Amino acid sequence: MSTPARPVPHDGLLRIEDCLDDDGAVVVPAGVNLISLIDRNIANVGDAPAYRFLDYSGANEGVATELTWTRLGQRLRGVAARIQRVAARGDRVAILAPQGLDYVTAFFGAIKAGTIAVPLFAPELQGHAQRLDTALRDSQPSVVVTTSAAAANVRSFLADLDGVPAPRVVILDEITDTDEFEPVDLDLDDVSHLQYTSGATRAPAGVEITHRAVGTNLIQMILSIDLLDRKVHGLSWLPLFHDMGLSMIGFPAVYGGHSTLMSPTAFLRRPHRWIKAMSDGAREGRVVTAAPNFAYEYAAQRGRPGPGENLDLSKAVLILGSEPVDIDAITAFNEAFTPHGLPPNAFRPSYGIAEATLFVATIAPQARAAAVYLDRGALGEGRAVPVPADDEGAVAHVSCGQVARSQWAVIVDPDTGAELADGHIGEIWLHGDNIGRGYWGRPEETRRAFGARLTSRLPTRSHAEGVAAEANWLRTGDLGCYLDGELYVTGRRADLIVVDSRQHYPQDIEATAERASSMVRPGHVTAFTVDGDLVLVAERASGTARMDPAPAAAAIRDAVRARHGLPVADVQFVAAGAIPRTTSGKLARGACRTEYVDGRR
Known part of the structure; x- marks a missing residue:
């Protein structure tokens, strides 16, 4: 059992060691949450940038708008006060806004108000109307926050939701600063937000993410990816309703850094914008960004610099969070951008899942992304047998490295609940304070997914060591194995x-x-x-x-x-x-x- 975290001083920026117990385990202290961290940043680095947005819409070409921590705090009070007038504590507040700084203030503002944020998206996102319909019917928000530009489409979409109580619509850019906000105590085990799953294998479900899970996972990510330098800042075009997108606005709050954002559309139309922003950010320190396989391949094809353009990618940290990670995407990006200073250890192949708030595992900061080659026939039998790369049956698999501190991942026979030995492929089960509380309004699914129990453990070198025998585990639905102490993700059970x-x-x-x-x-x-x-x-x-x-x-x-x-x-x-x-x-x-x-x- 871990010992309690040390008392956290209320003055000064948060120190990572304040969130570790005497044994080095991650333990989020009472009173530490995203809102308290923002308040610390306002008090200590209020004039420093918190979030920037690079606007590429219309005639704009990377026009930057910025919120300092002080200005963010002012906006949050106004948004939270407005939400408090139309919603009760614990109500769901859905965010149906375009990518941008208004989205950031809506997300944090809903949490500050004591409600449960439901990060979604504006209805104009093509091809995902059914996902939005499902999430709104599932969460039944009492309030929807949006922008004046998206309001007409939002109201039209809501009008078509038969059988769902009509939520109040709050327009973010019409909210003025106010002192009418009523402070709210946020308990670590209160729900911060509902993170809807991607819907890759089934209908999206809202994972109940607590303040404890958010804080734990942000500390785990910072420690694993080595983001302890306060000059490290984020860069992201990922949708802010996605778990990886949210993490890119979460980690700067921990220690007063900042993140630069752009829209997914801006990236897709010209991936070079993402690359140039990495280079521009190098003037301020290391730049951490995250994307799935296709984005790195796409940028390698379509994002290369023009003749004579000077890029500096020497400070880039690239999280690759697809399941499974594709070595070809890494190779293509390295070939395209190594001539522009990209370090050999820039890539961090990682594993994450919404039910774990996000982050689970990644390779060591100085390690280089690499693949092992496994025999195809053995894989079909549930075994991971390394073979030479030129073997006729070789299949490349990229290591996701080590599981984050204070988190456990075991490989399990899903039919029996027994832990499997290294080199055997089974379902990945997770345990830790970063795991969500369950699925919103789905008790049976919650019991099955979040209440798994190991029936047996390995007699030696068990990856469950340190976890109580009666503890619950999360069934991820992902398949993987351990080889030489590192975690490999091989696919999804539902896709086999x-x-x-x-x-x-x-x-x-x-x-x-x-x-x-x-x-x-x-x-x-x-x-x-x-x-x-x-x-x-x-x-x-x-x-x-x-x-x-x-x-x-x-x-x-x-x-x-x-x-x-x-x-x-x-x-x-x-x-x-x-x-x-x-x-x-x-x-x-x-x-x-x-x-x-x-x-x-």
Whole structure:
């Protein structure tokens, strides 16, 4: 058992050691939460920047607006006071605003008011109306906060939500500063916000994230990624309703740093904007940013500097948070930007999940991202057997390093609950104070996912050492293993393709299909089964709209049979953008399968 954290002095910026007990375990002291941390920053570094937003909309090209900690505090009092007039403590307050500084103040303002923030998005986000509908019906907010620019679309969307009590709509940019705010005591075990899952394998669910979980996970991330230098600042285009996006506005609050934000659209239209912002940020210190596989590949293809442009990426820290991490994305980015000073240890392949607030594991700060090659046949049997990279059956897997301090990850046989030895693949189960409280309004799902119990542990070198025998564990739904003391994530249980009792990972089959034909748009092919038959759906690569897909489909069938020993029942080519993706950019294989089945009826 850990000892209590040391008493935290109320003056000065928070010190990381104030959140560690005598044994070095992470223990968030009472009274420490995002709002108290912001108040500390106001008192100590009030004139320093807190958040910047680079605006690329309309005629703007990176016009920067900024909130200092003092100005943020003023805005939060106004927003919180307005929310308190129309919502009771514990009510849900949904944020349906575009990316920007108003979103930041809405999120923190809802928490400051004593309500539960529900970070979502404005209805104009294309292709995700069903996710927004699901989240609003599930959380049933009493208040929705938005901006005047998005208000008409928000009201129209809310009007179509039959059977849901109509929430009050608060317009952020119409709120003025006020002294009418009533201070609220925030207990560590109160819910800070509902983090909706990505919906990659099932309908989105709202994870109840407590103040304790937020504080614990931010400290874990800072320690693991080595963000202790107060000059480290964040850079992110990730959606602020996404767990990784929220973390990029959370960690500066811990010690008075700052984050620079831009919109996902700004990145997608010109990925070089992200790269240039990394370089510009180097003048102020190290720059930490985060993105999934596709973003690094996309930036390597479309974000390279123009002739004569001087970039400085020597201070970049790159979190790669996809599951599983793709070594090709790392290689492509390194090849593109090493000539511009990118350090060999810039990448931090990481593992995270919404139910754990976000962060679970990453490699050591001085380590270099690397892959091991595992035998495909053994993987199908649930074993991780290293082979040479040039082996015919070699499949690359990237290490996610070590689990964060005061967090535990065990590899478990999901059918028996028994811990598996290193080198065996099973479901990843997690334990720690960073784990969410459960799913909002879903007691049965909560008991199954958050109330798992280990039936047996390894007699030696158990990864559960230090956790009480009767403790609850989180079933992640992710598959992985330990090799040489490091965690590897191999895929999702729900995505596994099982044919003739053998397991196949969809990303492995998808990579084979992509290599088999140049007609496949890179990174845009999904594999799944329908009635036991293997189906692949691929987006057409640029310039192939008029090509006959039959030869490409035949090449894919031949390649999949040769490499995986699997017959392919159907190969379909669709237009670019047709395959559904989650709001975080992951392939939504389940949604693609549903569309495929519906299209055959």
